Amino acid sequence: MKKERLTTKDIAKLADVSRGTVDRVLHGRGKVSDKAREKVMKVLEEQDYKPNKLAKALQANKITVMAFLIPSPELDEYWQFAQQGLEQAVDAMDLFSIEVASYYFDPKDKEDFINQSQALLDAHPDGVIFAPFFYQESIAFLTQCKEQDIPCVTFNTQLKECAQPFIGQDLFQSGQVAASLIKKSTATKGDILIVHFDESVSNALHMQKKEAGFFDFYSKPENAGYKLTTVNIQKDDASELFSYFDEVFQTQKGIVAVYVTNSKCYKVAQYLANNDIDCLLIGYDLIQENRTYLTKSTIDYLIYQNPKMQVSLAAKNLADHLILNKEMPAITFLPLDIIIKENLDTIK
Known part of the structure; x- marks a missing residue:
C-alpha cells in the first residue's frame, strides 16, 4: 500500500x-x-x-485551503474531468483537513479570467492549482502568486517563464505525434488543415506549441510533400461553421487530413459525416461527442491528455508540500496516449 x-x-x-x-x-x-x-x-x-x-x-488540525483556477466545466466538458480529478484526490487525502476553493472563468473572456484570478488572490489561499489559459494574463497571475508567497502547481500547459511545478504532457511532442500519425495513415500526400477552435491563438500557448511541433515534423526533408494550412475558427453557430467549412473544402480540393488542436474535434467530424467526406481526422480528448464520432470511425485518432490524472497528481503534490513540507517535482510529463475505436473502452 x-x-x-x-x-x-x-x-x-x-x-x-x-x-x-x-x-x-x-x-x-x-x-x-x-x-x-x-x-x-x-x-x-x-x-x-x-x-x-x-x-x-x-x-495542528489546520484547514488547508487549495484554490483551483480553471475554465468553467459548465462551458467546456473537458474541464469536467479536471474537476473530477481534484475531487478524487481530496477524497483520498481524508487524513488532512483540506478545503477547495474553485474559481471558474469563461474560456472566451479574458476579462473574466482576470476578475476570477484577482478574487482568488484576494482570498489568500494556502496554495493554487492552475491551468494556464490566456498566456500573458497567466504569467501576470503567477507572478502575483510568487510575490504573495502562494505555492502554485500548473497543469495542462507549461509556462517555462514562471518556473512553476508542472504536470501534463509535452505539447510540442504532442504536435509531432499527431503529424506522424497522419503521415503513417494517409496513402497519398496532400493538404493538411491545422484547425484551432474557439481561442485566440496568439494568446493560447498550448495551441502554439502543438502547432509548432506539427510544423517541425513536416519541415524535415523525409516528411516533405504536404501542404499545411492553419485555420482559426471562432464561430459557435453550426450553420455558420458549416458554411465556413464549405468554403475551405471547395478551395482546397486535396485535403487528406485535419488536425484539431483541442477537444473540439467533433465539430469537424460532424461536418465530414454530414457531407460524406473521406478525410483522416485527429484531435484531442474523450469528451462524449468525440467518443461518439470515434466509435463511428469519423474521427480516426484522439490524443488523450488525461486531465483527471493531471489534476489528481497536482493536488497530491501540492498537499504534500503544504502539509508535509515536501518539495514538489519541477516537471511531471504524462504519456501521450493514442486512442482509437478499438481501445476506447479501456479509458473510463
Whole structure:
C-alpha cells in the first residue's frame, strides 16, 4: 500500500481498530487504550510514514485551503474531468483537513479570467492549482502568486517563464505525434488543415506549441510533400461553421487530413459525416461527442491528455508540500496516449 494513499479507513483496517480510534490517535484527543494506540502507531511506522512530521501536521488540525483556477466545466466538458480529478484526490487525502476553493472563468473572456484570478488572490489561499489559459494574463497571475508567497502547481500547459511545478504532457511532442500519425495513415500526400477552435491563438500557448511541433515534423526533408494550412475558427453557430467549412473544402480540393488542436474535434467530424467526406481526422480528448464520432470511425485518432490524472497528481503534490513540507517535482510529463475505436473502452 502506497503511503500517500493511506487513509484513516486504511489505517483502521490494518490496525483492526475503529476509524474513530484512528482519528483520536492522530489528532491527540479523546481517550484511547494503550493497546489501540500501539496498534495504530505500528501501522504508521510499517507504512513508512514519518510519525513526527505526520503527527505534527495532523495535531495542528489546520484547514488547508487549495484554490483551483480553471475554465468553467459548465462551458467546456473537458474541464469536467479536471474537476473530477481534484475531487478524487481530496477524497483520498481524508487524513488532512483540506478545503477547495474553485474559481471558474469563461474560456472566451479574458476579462473574466482576470476578475476570477484577482478574487482568488484576494482570498489568500494556502496554495493554487492552475491551468494556464490566456498566456500573458497567466504569467501576470503567477507572478502575483510568487510575490504573495502562494505555492502554485500548473497543469495542462507549461509556462517555462514562471518556473512553476508542472504536470501534463509535452505539447510540442504532442504536435509531432499527431503529424506522424497522419503521415503513417494517409496513402497519398496532400493538404493538411491545422484547425484551432474557439481561442485566440496568439494568446493560447498550448495551441502554439502543438502547432509548432506539427510544423517541425513536416519541415524535415523525409516528411516533405504536404501542404499545411492553419485555420482559426471562432464561430459557435453550426450553420455558420458549416458554411465556413464549405468554403475551405471547395478551395482546397486535396485535403487528406485535419488536425484539431483541442477537444473540439467533433465539430469537424460532424461536418465530414454530414457531407460524406473521406478525410483522416485527429484531435484531442474523450469528451462524449468525440467518443461518439470515434466509435463511428469519423474521427480516426484522439490524443488523450488525461486531465483527471493531471489534476489528481497536482493536488497530491501540492498537499504534500503544504502539509508535509515536501518539495514538489519541477516537471511531471504524462504519456501521450493514442486512442482509437478499438481501445476506447479501456479509458473510463
